[in-house]
Amino acid sequence: MNSEATVTKNPSTIYYKETGVVWRLSNYFLEHIPFDHQNLVFCCIGTDRSTGDALGPMTGSFLTQLVSFPFQVVGTLDNPLHALNLEEITEELKRSPDSPYIIAIDACLGNANNIGQIIVHPGPLFPGKAVKKELPPIGEVSIKAVVNIGGFMEYNVLQSTRLNLTFEMGRVISRSLLLAWHRYNLKDINNSHRNANNN
Template sequence: MDTIPNLILPYSIHHESKNAIWHLSTLFLEHIPFHHERLIFCCIGSDRCTGDTLGPLTGSFLSKSISFPYKIVGTLESPLHALNLDSTLQELNHHTTKPYIIAIDACLGNEDAVGHIAVQEGPILPGKAVKKQLPPIGDVSVKGIVNVGGFMEMLVLQNTRLHISYAMAEKLARAFILAAHRYSLKRVDESNQNADNEYTWQQVSSLDLR
């Protein structure tokens, strides 16, 4: 039997761990307010650097899901990066309802942490690994550790295998989508709409959670 980890923040799990998608979705369900009027997923990064594609890949995967109803900023087609981050933040905050932002970005770390997805409260500091001064972003931060940091970070990012960014982004997107499905199911249960329960469970059970 699989052991359920301690799902408190900060939290980290390797993307290839058993049931990583399910555990991440449980964490997201507990710590992301899916009921929020302006829940926004900001997927940070550039499509011009393989190690920095985690964010835009995640955004592209989410944007292709017809069952994911939340606003997504940052995709491979329209990246959210250093050149437009500040103006995008100003635009998102220029609204009567303050947004609740989930920030997703790639980062560098220790060798034994490569491949881990880390989730914590508070903002991401984009560009910190490559000494860029960018505004903090996010109420919850989701970071994928794609390579080893500490020396010639920009070169390391540029020479990171696309496979690891792609694999982690795919797992992240599936976990977000599953969490959204589970939130919808929870609402159905709370409303005692028993007729819809079986269908919604079929939706969840049809997802590939490997």
């Protein structure tokens, strides 16, 4: 759970119920995520023990159910990536022969006007900040979803977050990632055909 809903490094932000949100969010993902990287890993952070903090593992579960999504997903409802195992698993990923390019996905708290916003930006996120935990930053790109109001009684706020909100936002993120991947593939195929025709 990340507490900072505002970022300074060129964030792209969209409300999860906006018209055409899946298509528009996939545009943001195409701008920020290098789908051609040889070791692209999606780290979905959070725990299934809290409705507010379940956004990450719920998104991870959605992604693993998408047969045509080919990338490694770490953090699901069945096997969450959370404060107790985050450092260990991150170190394990870094020991891979091919350096991973990590996309970090997490819930965050913000002000009342920002609830329901999905924020995509370059650079790491800082898991655990909302509940005053010191965890290492993670990710080359961050995807954050504002699930509730921050600033006071964070544990209680997370526990009282509506499950429907985290479910719907997780579903939007996963569908948008899949669409971005398919669009990237189509663009790649079209470029190959164009090059072949030119030759």
